[in-house]
Amino acid sequence: xxxxxxxxxxxxxxxxxxxxxxxxxxxxxxxxxxxxxxxxxxxxxxxxxxxxxxxxxxxxxxxxxxxxxxxxxxxxxxxxxxxxxxxxxxxxxxxxxxxxxxxxxxxxxxxxxxxxxxxxxxxxx
Numbered sequence: 001x002x003x004x005x006x007x008x009x010x011x012x013x014x015x016x017x018x019x020x021x022x023x024x025x026x027x028x029x030x031x032x033x034x035x036x037x038x039x040x041x042x043x044x045x046x047x048x049x050x051x052x053x054x055x056x057x058x059x060x061x062x063x064x065x066x067x068x069x070x071x072x073x074x075x076x077x078x079x080x081x082x083x084x085x086x087x088x089x090x091x092x093x094x095x096x097x098x099x100x101x102x103x104x105x106x107x108x109x110x111x112x113x114x115x116x117x118x119x120x121x122x123x124x125x
Contacts, residue, residue, distance in 0.1 A: 002124050002125065003042065003124065004042060004043075004044065004124055008073050008075070008124070009039060009042065009044070011070070011071035011072055011073050012037060012039070012044055012068075012070045012071045012073055013037075013038075013039040013044075013071075014071055015037070015070045015071035016036070017034050017035065017036060017037070017070065018034070018035055018036070018037040018046060018068055018069070018070035019032040019033065019034050019035075019068065019069045019070065020032065020033055020035055020046060020056065020060065020066050020067075020068050021033075021066055021067045021068075022056060022059035022060040022062070022063065022065070022066045022079075023063055023065040023066055023067065023076075024059075024062075024063065025062075025063060027065070029066070029067045030059055031056075032069075033055075033056040035047075035048075035049070035056070036095065036098075036099060036110060037070060037122075038091055038094035038095055038098055039094065040087065040090050040091060040094060043121055043122075044121070044122040045082060045091055045094075045119055045120065045121055045122065046119070046120050046122065047091070047095075047110055047115040047116070047118055047119050047120075048115060048118035049109055049110060049115060050114075050118075051114035051115060051117060051118045052114075052117055052118045054118065057118050057120075060079050060120060061079070061081065061120075064078055064079045064080065065077070065078055065079065065125075066079055068122060075124050075125070076124075076125045077122045077123055077124055077125060078122075078123040078125055079120045079121070079122065079123070080120065080121040080123055081119070081120060081121075082119040082120065082121045083117070083119070087119075088116045088119065091116075091119060092111040092116070095107065095110050095111050096111060
């Protein structure tokens with residue numbers, strides 16, 4: 001695994017959205033889904049709005065690999081499930097800070113337990 005560069009972190013953090021394409025069993029990217037992304041230190045995280053049952057989340061966790069594009073950065077990534085309660089609280093705060101200008105109809109589900117249980121860390125490959 002490699003680490004994110006400062007430039008990549010800044011560019012992705014500064015973007016409102018990220019496109020994620022989970023890889024299938026043959027290493028081919030599936031359909032891209034547009035989602036929100038937040039940063040915690042030197043790590044990037046995404047959540048599934050519909051929780052663990054969401055189509056893109058199920059595809060992403062089948063092989064734990066994907067391709068992302070955001071802020072002019074395109075990378076292949078490994079996807080690691082994140083379930084630390086303290087991290088969940090920090091990510092809730094990050095989502096509220098970054099996306100607080102959106103309606104509660106969009107933001108509230110992203111900080112609900114359903115989405116918190118469907119959090120993935122993006123690890124560059």
